[in-house]
Amino acid sequence: EAQVTQNPRYLITVTGKKLTVTCSQNMNHEYMSWYRQDPGLGLRQIYYSMNVEVTDKGDVPEGYKVSRKEKRNFPLILESPSPNQTSLYFCASSLSRTGGVATQYFGPGTRLLVL
Amino acid sequence: DAKTTQPPSMDCAEGRAANLPCNHSTISGNEYVYWYRQIHSQGPQYIIHGLKNNETNEMASLIITEDRKSSTLILPHATLRDTAVYYCIVRVAWDNTGKLIFGQGTTLQVKP
Numbered sequence: 709e710a711q712v713t714q715n716p717r718y719l720i721t722v723t724g725k726k727l728t729v730t731c732s733q734n735m736n737h738e739y740m741s742w743y744r745q746d747p748g749l750g751l752r753q754i755y756y757s758m759n760v761e762v763t764d765k766g767d768v769p770e771g772y773k774v775s776r777k778e779k780r781n782f783p784l785i786l787e788s789p790s791p792n793q794t795s796l797y798f799c800a801s802s803l804s805r806t807g808g809v810a811t812q813y814f815g816p817g818t819r820l821l822v823l
Numbered sequence: 824d825a826k827t828t829q830p831p832s833m834d835c836a837e838g839r840a841a842n843l844p845c846n847h848s849t850i851s852g853n854e855y856v857y858w859y860r861q862i863h864s865q866g867p868q869y870i871i872h873g874l875k876n877n878e879t880n881e882m883a884s885l886i887i888t889e890d891r892k893s894s895t896l897i898l899p900h901a902t903l904r905d906t907a908v909y910y911c912i913v914r915v916a917w918d919n920t921g922k923l924i925f926g927q928g929t930t931l932q933v934k935p
Contacts, residue, residue: 712866739921751867751925758921766922798866802921810917814866 710735712815714799720821721789729784729818731799739804740782741766741812742774744795751798757782758804789822796820826850826913832930835905841898843929845911848892854913856887858896859923862907867925870896870909901933 712733721727733740741756743766753766757776771793773785782801786793799815828846835841847856858870871878871885873894878885884897898905910928 741921750927751923753920753922756921764920766920796864800866800923804917804921810921811869811872812867812921812923814868816866817864819864 710813712799712801712813714797714815714818716818717816718819720823722823723790724788727786727789727820729786729797729799729820731782731784731815732780733782733799733801733813734780735801735803735813736779737801737803737813738779739802739810739812740776741800741802742772742782742784743798743800744768745798745817746795754784754797789820791822794820794822826854826924827911827926829909829911829926829929831927832932834932834934835898835901837903837933837935838900841896841901841905841931841933843896843898843909843911843931844893845896846893847911847913850891850913851915853915855916856885856894857912857914857923858883858885859910859912859925860905860907861910861928862904867910867923901931903933903935905931906933907931 738759742754743751755774757763797818800812802810802812857872859867861867873885887894908928
């Protein structure tokens, strides 16, 4: 089954304790992206990657890092989490087709609480 | 900023057609209309997209007006599982960021 998986699905942590949220897709997609969703603010893009070793900042990258060493994986790293990073996080993937329509597939979400 | 306007909420009776409108009066010639939905904090799910012709797939139909300034998503036989927030998104087929700009969407409540 074609899917995007995220782990963990739920996480409670404390300020400053480094954490990683994993994202994996089994569709051989070039493009992957991270969003966060907050009440009243909708979904905002954090980082995206057009292919292996190619990453770029989205609209709200502060406090986050990403890496893309393999095509299928795109982990989101919070080096020193703060309470304002409490949010619902989604990973997405897509074939990257310049000039063509590309459906994006989203993971199930990771709900993060930073105390 | 989102380029679309949608009603904040709508109700629909189970088994009836749900018609969700979207205004996109500033749409450009190379911009598509995409619809996604989000069921209670799950990941957004792609539904359908179109450029200027009406489109239909196994989930829904998309009707785009001739001037392309508005569109309607039709769920032909709504079920309780269709209760969700529906997002209408206007954008080019693919850009340098791949970013989808989700507005506030329409919360569709399907009632028994």
